Amino acid sequence: MKFFVFSLLLSLVCADNAPQQQNNQQTTTAASSSSSSSQEYSSEYGVLQFQNVGFEGHYYNVKKIDSSSNESCTCELNTGKPVDFSGAITPLDGELSVHIRGPVNLQKFGYWVADSYTAGETNGSWSRLAYYDSEDQTAENVTFLSNVGENITCLGKALDYIDSDGVSQATESTVLSNVTIQSGDEFVIMSNVSCGKSGFGKDCGVYRDGIPAFHGYYGTTKMFLFQFLAPQDDSDNKDVENYNMPAIWLLNAHIPRTAQYATNSNCSAWASGGGEFDIFEILNTTESTHFYSTIHDFQGTDDIYTGLANEGYIERVDSVMMGGVIFGSDGTATVFMSNETTFDETINNSDLSSWISTVESKEDEHIMSLSSVTSESSKSDGSTLRNSWLTAFLLGVMCIL
Numbered sequence: 001m002k003f004f005v006f007s008l009l010l011s012l013v014c015a016d017n018a019p020q021q022q023n024n025q026q027t028t029t030a031a032s033s034s035s036s037s038s039q040e041y042s043s044e045y046g047v048l049q050f051q052n053v054g055f056e057g058h059y060y061n062v063k064k065i066d067s068s069s070n071e072s073c074t075c076e077l078n079t080g081k082p083v084d085f086s087g088a089i090t091p092l093d094g095e096l097s098v099h100i101r102g103p104v105n106l107q108k109f110g111y112w113v114a115d116s117y118t119a120g121e122t123n124g125s126w127s128r129l130a131y132y133d134s135e136d137q138t139a140e141n142v143t144f145l146s147n148v149g150e151n152i153t154c155l156g157k158a159l160d161y162i163d164s165d166g167v168s169q170a171t172e173s174t175v176l177s178n179v180t181i182q183s184g185d186e187f188v189i190m191s192n193v194s195c196g197k198s199g200f201g202k203d204c205g206v207y208r209d210g211i212p213a214f215h216g217y218y219g220t221t222k223m224f225l226f227q228f229l230a231p232q233d234d235s236d237n238k239d240v241e242n243y244n245m246p247a248i249w250l251l252n253a254h255i256p257r258t259a260q261y262a263t264n265s266n267c268s269a270w271a272s273g274g275g276e277f278d279i280f281e282i283l284n285t286t287e288s289t290h291f292y293s294t295i296h297d298f299q300g301t302d303d304i305y306t307g308l309a310n311e312g313y314i315e316r317v318d319s320v321m322m323g324g325v326i327f328g329s330d331g332t333a334t335v336f337m338s339n340e341t342t343f344d345e346t347i348n349n350s351d352l353s354s355w356i357s358t359v360e361s362k363e364d365e366h367i368m369s370l371s372s373v374t375s376e377s378s379k380s381d382g383s384t385l386r387n388s389w390l391t392a393f394l395l396g397v398m399c400i401l
């Protein structure tokens, strides 16, 4: 097992640089140089780290949803009131929802917070604020939901409670059993803290009428851990969407509350860069044993669909896997898989650091510096500096194998 560090471009984005306009030279250059290096260096690691996560930018939340009929179904983003952000982990410092796609048997899940965290530190500790254990059916501060409600043209299916089987619609919050959800099936975990009324500027913003709306998991400094199986799908249902592509990821919690799979991009904050972090994701069946980790926002890229993938991957094995992601106040996002992972109420950093260094130290240490890109001002729309990407940035990819 090795340790892969990916330094994100620290790019400064002007407040009125709308995502639709982000087609300038410098991001394209940076993104392509990063992906060309990935072909060369992609290999197996136990730890994948992003550094410098967080930038100065904005996204748009939904202002209005009309879901009164299939014909009139439409949404409006509040482009007049962008959500401005800057600093470590942004925009993923906001509330996040947790998403699981099969084939996966989720056995344990937990969410922890700390006041501050610097990657590798050994003092300090984390407090658990949510926990699920399939074995003894513990479910603290978790709500299991899925897109199983009414289907309407612009929004897709509505979020609703799911039964203990992880797939059927339920009328109230129900604890998930020890089940394996199949290829293509997905569910969502939110906290058990109910949202107030839907409305722009309210605690959960605007959300879809009629859904059970819950808060996501807050914090700049937060950690999500999972114990799970991701068994190979050897069935013949190969035309199922996302066949044999298990995944565990996080979204800005506004997104599933409006529409996770909207057909109209104005129906969620996603396309404007609300934020997504893929912790463990199989991207295609050719690489069905490689879990990649990807950030989908506008930091260092103008292509939110591709996002910025860490260049290493973590191996999907046939046995129980344990690990997750740690978001540090130092702007690091550390994804790891370690059999030493525990789910205690308090996790101290000396333990955390030893789980990570155990997987790191199974291989030699190696430091490698990849492409470094110096920017020029935007040529795309740019009469004034106000409309261009400003800052010089450096793509430093370091890997400690």
Ligand SMILES: *[C@@H]1O[C@H](CO)[C@@H](O)[C@H](O)[C@H]1NC(C)=O
Residues within 6 Å of the ligand: 067, 068, 069, 070, 151, 152, 153
């Ligand atoms: C929208 O159309 C779908 C069928 O495509 C139907 O199931 C659903 O009830 C319709 N929704 C409304 C609000 O009319």
Ligand SMILES: *[C@@H]1O[C@H](CO)[C@@H](O)[C@H](O)[C@H]1NC(C)=O
Residues within 6 Å of the ligand: 116, 121, 123, 124, 125
């Ligand atoms: C850990 O120790 C460092 C240096 O001794 C200190 O700066 C930091 O605040 C400590 N962190 C915590 C969470 O106690």
Ligand SMILES: *[C@@H]1O[C@H](CO)[C@@H](O)[C@H](O)[C@H]1NC(C)=O
Residues within 6 Å of the ligand: 105, 134, 135, 178, 179, 180, 229
């Ligand atoms: C949960 O289900 C998995 C997969 O079927 C099985 O391996 C595991 O032993 C089960 N756990 C418990 C506690 O029953």
Ligand SMILES: *[C@@H]1O[C@H](CO)[C@@H](O)[C@H](O)[C@H]1NC(C)=O
Residues within 6 Å of the ligand: 139, 140, 141, 142, 192, 193
């Ligand atoms: C939410 O979960 C916490 C922790 O398990 C529990 O104390 C609280 O009663 C739950 N609240 C609701 C509304 O279910």
Ligand SMILES: *[C@@H]1O[C@H](CO)[C@@H](O)[C@H](O)[C@H]1NC(C)=O
Residues within 6 Å of the ligand: 151, 152, 153, 156, 157
């Ligand atoms: C929702 O209905 C549309 C047709 O209105 C259909 O194309 C789409 O597949 C349905 N979505 C789901 C998730 O069933």
Ligand SMILES: *[C@@H]1O[C@H](CO)[C@@H](O)[C@H](O)[C@H]1NC(C)=O
Residues within 6 Å of the ligand: 128, 129, 130, 141, 191, 192, 193, 215, 216, 217, 218
């Ligand atoms: C549940 O999670 C929410 C969202 O992060 C948090 O605000 C709340 O304090 C947690 N509840 C408990 C009982 O820990």
Ligand SMILES: *[C@@H]1O[C@H](CO)[C@@H](O)[C@H](O)[C@H]1NC(C)=O
Residues within 6 Å of the ligand: 076, 077, 079, 264, 265, 266
């Ligand atoms: C989204 O809203 C903008 C106006 O803010 C509009 O120009 C655009 O066509 C809408 N997009 C879709 C897919 O409806």
Ligand SMILES: *[C@@H]1O[C@H](CO)[C@@H](O)[C@H](O)[C@H]1NC(C)=O
Residues within 6 Å of the ligand: 283, 284, 286, 287, 292
């Ligand atoms: C599968 O995904 C990997 C990782 O993104 C990529 O390198 C590879 O080209 C993809 N393969 C196919 C057949 O799409």
Ligand SMILES: *[C@@H]1O[C@H](CO)[C@@H](O)[C@H](O)[C@H]1NC(C)=O
Residues within 6 Å of the ligand: 001, 046, 317, 319, 320, 337, 338, 339, 359
């Ligand atoms: C964890 O243990 C399983 C066996 O239980 C083994 O297959 C797997 O390789 C181990 N993973 C790591 C990262 O050491």
Ligand SMILES: *[C@@H]1O[C@H](CO)[C@@H](O)[C@H](O)[C@H]1NC(C)=O
Residues within 6 Å of the ligand: 348, 350, 351
């Ligand atoms: C961290 O926790 C472990 C037990 O999980 C304990 O042995 C160790 O002493 C703790 N370290 C600190 C610094 O509290």
